[in-house]
Amino acid sequence: MQSLALKYRPHVLDDVVGQPIVVRTLTNAIKNDNLRQGYLFVGQFGSGKTTVARILAAMENCTESPGMHPCGKCSICKGVFAGRHTDIREIDAASSAGSADEIRKLKADAVYTPVDGAKKKIFIIDECHRMSPTANDALLKILEEPPKHVRFILCTTDVQKVRPAIQSRCQRHDFGKIYWSLITGRLTEIAEKEKIQVDPAALNLCARLSSGSMRNGISNLEKLRDFTGGKPVSMEDAQAMFGEVGETLYYDLLDQIIGTKGNGKPDASDGFRIVNQMLSTGTDFDLLYTGLLEHLRSIMVGLTCTKAGEFLQVSEEGKRRLKEQLRHCQEHDKLNAIIAIIGKLRHAKWEVEFNYPPDIALQKWFLESVFAFRR
Ligand SMILES: Nc1ncnc2c1ncn2[C@@H]1O[C@H](COP(=O)(O)OP(=O)(O)OP(=O)(O)O)[C@@H](O)[C@H]1O
Ligand SMILES: [Mg+2]
Ligand SMILES: [Zn+2]
Numbered sequence: 001m002q003s004l005a006l007k008y009r010p011h012v013l014d015d016v017v018g019q020p021i022v023v024r025t026l027t028n029a030i031k032n033d034n035l036r037q038g039y040l041f042v043g044q045f046g047s048g049k050t051t052v053a054r055i056l057a058a059m060e061n062c063t064e065s066p067g068m069h070p071c072g073k074c075s076i077c078k079g080v081f082a083g084r085h086t087d088i089r090e091i092d093a094a095s096s097a098g099s100a101d102e103i104r105k106l107k108a109d110a111v112y113t114p115v116d117g118a119k120k121k122i123f124i125i126d127e128c129h130r131m132s133p134t135a136n137d138a139l140l141k142i143l144e145e146p147p148k149h150v151r152f153i154l155c156t157t158d159v160q161k162v163r164p165a166i167q168s169r170c171q172r173h174d175f176g177k178i179y180w181s182l183i184t185g186r187l188t189e190i191a192e193k194e195k196i197q198v199d200p201a202a203l204n205l206c207a208r209l210s211s212g213s214m215r216n217g218i219s220n221l222e223k224l225r226d227f228t229g230g231k232p233v234s235m236e237d238a239q240a241m242f243g244e245v246g247e248t249l250y251y252d253l254l255d256q257i258i259g260t261k262g263n264g265k266p267d268a269s270d271g272f273r274i275v276n277q278m279l280s281t282g283t284d285f286d287l288l289y290t291g292l293l294e295h296l297r298s299i300m301v302g303l304t305c306t307k308a309g310e311f312l313q314v315s316e317e318g319k320r321r322l323k324e325q326l327r328h329c330q331e332h333d334k335l336n337a338i339i340a341i342i343g344k345l346r347h348a349k350w351e352v353e354f355n356y357p358p359d360i361a362l363q364k365w366f367l368e369s370v371f372a373f374r375r
Contacts, residue, residue, distance in 0.1 A: 005218040008190050009051050011058065011072050011081060016048055017186050017214060018178040025173065026052070030059050030067060036171040038143050038152045040128075042159040043175030046215025049155040050090075052175075053124045054080050056153065057088045061118040076118055087118035093135070094127040100134035107142050110150045121150050128154040129161035136163055143169040177212025180204075186214060187221050196225050201247070201318065202238035208290055209242055245283050249274060250295045251321040257341065257369045260328045268370045275366045285358035289349050296342050302326040303335050334373065341369040 010016050013023050022041075029035045035056070041049040055070070058080045062070035070077050079085025091097045091106070106123060114121045125131075131139065143152060143166065154170060156162055184200075184207040191198050198221070206220035220242070224233045227241050239246050255261045256271030278288055302308045302322060312322075329338065348365040352358050 003219070004190060004194065004222045005046075005215045008186075008193075008218065009054075009081070010048075011055065011077075012069055013052070013055055013059075014068075016052060016055070017182050019048055019052070019175055022048075022052060022173045022175060026056060027068065030056075035060065035151065037146045037150065038170035039154065040159075040162070040167060040170035040172045041153060041155045041175060042172060043157065044177045044212055045157050046210075046213030047175040047178055048214065049175050050124070050126065052173075053122075053153040053155060054083070054088075057085075057118075057122045057124070060120055060151075061088070061122075063117060075116075079116075085118070086116040087114040087120075088122045088124070090124045090126065092126045094130040098125070098127070098131045098135055100132055100138055103131070103135040103138040107138060110142060110147055113149050119149075122153065123150070124153045124155065126155045127157070128166070129156045129158045136166065140165055140169070178210075178214050178217075180207040180210065180212070180217075183207035183210055183212075183214055183217040187217055190218065191221060194225070196221070197232035198224065199233060199235045199238070201235040202233050205235070205238045205242065205244060208294070209244070209287070243281070243283060244287060245278050245281055245291060247291075247295075247318055249278055250291055251318070251325070253278070253292075253366070254295055254299070254325055255321075257366070257373055258325055258328055258334065259332075259373055260325050268367060271366055271370065272363070275363055279359050279362065285349075285352050285362070288362065289345065289352075292345055293342065296338060296345070298322055299325060299329060299338055300335070300342075303329055303338070337373050337375075340372050341365075344368050344372070 013027055016023055039053075039056075041053060043049065058070035058072075058077045059067060061076045061080070063074045063076055064071035072078075072081065076085060076088075080088050083090050089106075091102070096102065110121060110123070112121075142150075146152065152170070154162070154166070159167070159172075184204050187203045187206055188200070190196075191203065202224060203221065206224065207217050209220055210217035224238055224241055227233075228237055235247065238244070253271060253274045256268070256274060261270075298308075298312050299322070301311050303326060305311060329335065344365055348361040351361050
């Protein structure tokens, strides 16, 4: 069965999520008939490089409606989107296709005009940083002066390893990590189309655990669908699936910091127990960091925006607890304290990046936060 990520691969630039600069530049290039002969698509895995390369090929070569909205039905569109059209070749440089011999063959082939109805012969070279040095040499010459009917789109997740000489012969486009709320939006659309009933908080979690890759986000949703076997997906399912700390623990911990529970005196024992419970689940520090940051962000949004509901995606139980914490922060004028502990959390993350033990970093952050609030 086809994966959801492949099923929902966009066929027009309008459906590409994020990447606004890439989309705008290529839209203008298509409209002004000003496409380059060499492109270098750089960046995060699963962020749209192959997708956009194919869309570009279809926009230029579609026989029914070339331009911004390729038909998706003609033999060229079909071939392009299936990744197999004689004139639009996808080469994986990480395999033997990236060897010097293969690139030499490609050069010999590039001399001939398209044979199967396309206007341009397009070579999409994936993982181009994996080409051997001799393959690179072979490619350089043709990239310098390609035949008029040829276009190259090189893709890489590791641009540092692409030779500067290759880079300077191409127009570079950077595909950044996709912001998780945009990923959540796309997952919501896909879930609706697939009739997967899923708690919005669980979709949010799929997106947060995607590392900014749409492919990862969509596969997370797919895993959840398979996990519940077609039954509605709850946040608890998502937490069980991904080994995430339950949201209750985040609210419990913030209660201890903010002082929603307790007598206002800095006794940190209960909170310290919760921190240790979080650590004992074996959850990765980065996940705990993101979870805490997200909860603190919700409080900041609640304290500063009158229509906070528009910007927050929380479960029903989460809303109740958030309200309680917000009320407490408002009554005690604690916006500055929230901002301060977000800064301290960022510092803890930075320490962990420099090899500080994660458990100590989290415990220290908690204690500092308690004092920031009780000051
Ligand atoms: N910007 C995006 N908008 C919408 N869907 C996307 C986007 N990026 C990726 N996807 C989804 O993820 C899948 C994989 O994307 P794609 O193959 O374009 O990634 P890539 O950047 O080429 O990754 P890799 O470096 O791993 O080759 C697509 O089939 C699509 O469903
Ligand atoms: Mg790719
Ligand atoms: Zn077409």
